[in-house]
Amino acid sequence: MPQQFLTGNEAVAQAALDGAVSLGTGYPGTPSTEILERFGALGGRAQWAPNEKVALEVGLGVAFGKARALVTMKHVGLNVAADPLFSATYTGVDEGLVIAVADDPGMHSSQNEQDTRRYAEAAGAAMLEPGDAQEAYDYTLQGLAISARFQLPVILRLTTRVCHAKSPVQTRSERAQAPAPRYERDIPGRVMIPGNARPAHVRLRERLDSLARSELPEALLTDTGEDARLGIIADGVAAAHAREAAPQARLLKPGLTHPLPIEAMRAFAQQVERCVVIEEGDPYLYTAARAAGIEVAGKPERFRFGELNAERVRRILDGDESPEAEPEAAGKPPQLCADCSHRQVFQVLSRLGCIVSGDIGCYTLGVMPPFEAMDTCVCMGASVGVGLGLRHALPAEEARRVVSVIGDSTFVHTGINGLVDMAYNPPETGHVVLILDNDTTAMTGLQEHPGTGRRLDHHPAPSKLNYEAIALALGITDVHTVDPVDAQGDLERLVRDALADDRLTVIVARRPCSLASRRLAAFQAQQEPSAS
C-alpha cells in the first residue's frame, strides 16, 4: 500500500476498515466528526446515533456478538456515554471495542477542556494515545487487538492536533479477517446485578494487571534522543512539541497511557539528570509518576490551560515566565450566516426581552451582537432542564420571561428527556420550549440525525422523528409549527402569547439550513443519473 497523506481522523477510519470493524457509530462533535464520515465513505458501515450513550451501548452489543465496533465522540460526549462505559469495563467484551474520544485543549470548538485520560483511569478502560496520523492508524488497529485479547474496552484518546493534523501514513496492504459473529450466553459475565458485578470488578482489575504485565506497554513505548542531561516524559502530540523544543533530549513517549508503563517511567527518570513531564491539560502523567515515587518535575499551572506547542514546551523546560506572544488584534468571531433563519428567531427573543436558556449548536451564536439573546449555555440538552429550573425558582413575572431554545439535533440528543420532565413536573407559570429545526446538525458540519429522515450517507432513513408528535404524546397540547422567516410575525405572536399563558408550549420553528439544503440538492442531483 502506498503512503497516504491523511488527517488523524482519516487514519482512524482507514484503520477501522483495515481492522475489519463491522459497525462504526457515534454522535458528531468537533474534532471527532470526520472519523465516521470517512469510514462510511470508504465503504464501512457507519451510522449516527442519537447520542453518545446509545452509540456506546450499540458498540458494546456488537462486541458482545463477537464482532468489532468503533464508537466515536468528542470529549464531552464521553460524559453522556459514561454510564455504559463504567459497566462495560466490568462486563468486558468478546471482540474489539474501540472508543475514539477527541479532546479539545484550548476549546477551539467546545464548552470545556476536560481531560479524557481521567475517564480511562476512573472507569478502568485501557487507553492508547496517538500523537500523529500514523500512530492514529497503528493504535486503532492495536486497540482492536488489545480489546479482544484482554476483553477490555479501549479508549483511543485523540486531541484536536491529532484529529485535524495531516501527515504521511503507511497503511497495511491487507485487510484483517472479520471474526464470525455468534452469540455465547454468559450470564455471570454480562448481567451486572451485584452478585455478578462484584467478581466482575475483581476480574476487571486482573485484566488491567495482565495488560500492564504483558509485552505491550514496552512495545508501545518510544525512547529516543541521546542527551541524558534532560529527560522528558510526554504523551500524544505533546511529545512532538517536546521533540521540537528539545531536539537532543531523551524523550520517553508511552503509547499505552492506561495502564501506564510506570516501571519504564521510573527507570527512565533514573537514567537522566533532570526529568520533566510534558502533557496537555491535567497533570495526569505527573500525578501518577509522583504517586509512584518517581522524581519528575511538572509544568506551572498556567500551562494547564490551552494547547501546548513547541514554544510553550520550551518555556516549561526553561522556566521562562516572560509573557507569550499575543496577536495584535483579535480574530473575527464566528457569526450566524447572513441568510440563517436563527437570525429571525433571536430578533424576536431579543425584542420580547426573554430570559433565554440556550443550548449547543449554531444558534449558540445568538449570544453574539446584535442579538445578545442567550442567557445560559451549559451542555447538550441543558436548555430545557435549566429553563425549567429557572421557571421553578423565579418570581412569576420573571419566570414568565424564560424560554428554552434548542436545535433539532440537540433535542434528539438529550433534549427529549427535559421535555419529559416538563410534562411531568410543570412549573406554575408553565414553560415555553422553542425547537429550532433547521433539518441538520449544522455546527459540526451538516450531519444527519434521526429527525432529518436521512442516514449518515444522506440516503433516506426508514423513519423520521416528529417533534410535534413527541410533545403531543407527552401530553403537551399547545404545540405549534412556524417558519421563522416567512412568518416571523406569527412566531413573535406565538411566543408572546405563550409567555403570557401558564400552559406548557412547544413551538417548532422549522426552516431548513440553507447550507444543508444546497448540499442536499447537489447530492440528490448527483444520485439521479445512477438512479435512472
Added chain:
Amino acid sequence: MSRPGEVVNIVLGGLGGQGIVTASDILAGAAFNAGHDVKKSEIHGMSQRGGSVSSDVRFGPQVHSPMVPHGEADFLLISEGSQVAPNRHRLHPAGRLITPEAVPQLLQEDDPERAARAARMVNVALLGVLSVHLSLPEAAWNEAMREHLPERLLEMNSRTFRQARGIEAIFGGLTGDRTHPAKQ
C-alpha cells in the same frame, strides 16, 4: 528559497468560507507529492461560520510538531486584509507576508461577475506567489491542484496560479528584503 535540511513554516489565514483549508491542502499536498515529510494542522468547527480561520503547513526532511511556533513562520499568506493583524505575530521578523496586494493585476476586475470569480481565486494566486520561493517542482503543485479542486474549476485555477507565479518571478525580487535571510 528554502535551504535543504530545514523545515519550512507557512501559515495561511483568512475568514471561514474563503477556502483557506483547501489552499493549505494544495500546499501540503504539493510538498507531500515532492517527497517531503509534511504536517498540516488547522482548526475546524465554529470558525466555519465566517470567523477567522488559519492553517499551519510545515515541510522538510523531518517535521515534529504540527504547529508553526509563534514568530517562526517563513511565510504568512493572508487572503483578506482584516486578517493580517490577528496573524502577524506568527511571522518571523524576517519572514515574508503575502497578501492579494502581491498580484493586484489578477484581482482587480471592474465587472462584478469577473470580480466575484477573481475573489474565489485569491488563495490560488497567493500560492502561485509563494511557489516562486519554495523548491517544489511545478508538477507537484499541478498534481495537488488536481487532487483538491473540482474538475470544472481546475483550468481556471491553474491559469491563475501560473499567472501569479509569473508575476512574482518577474516583480517579486525587486524588493530584496522580503524573504527570510536565514533561508535565502
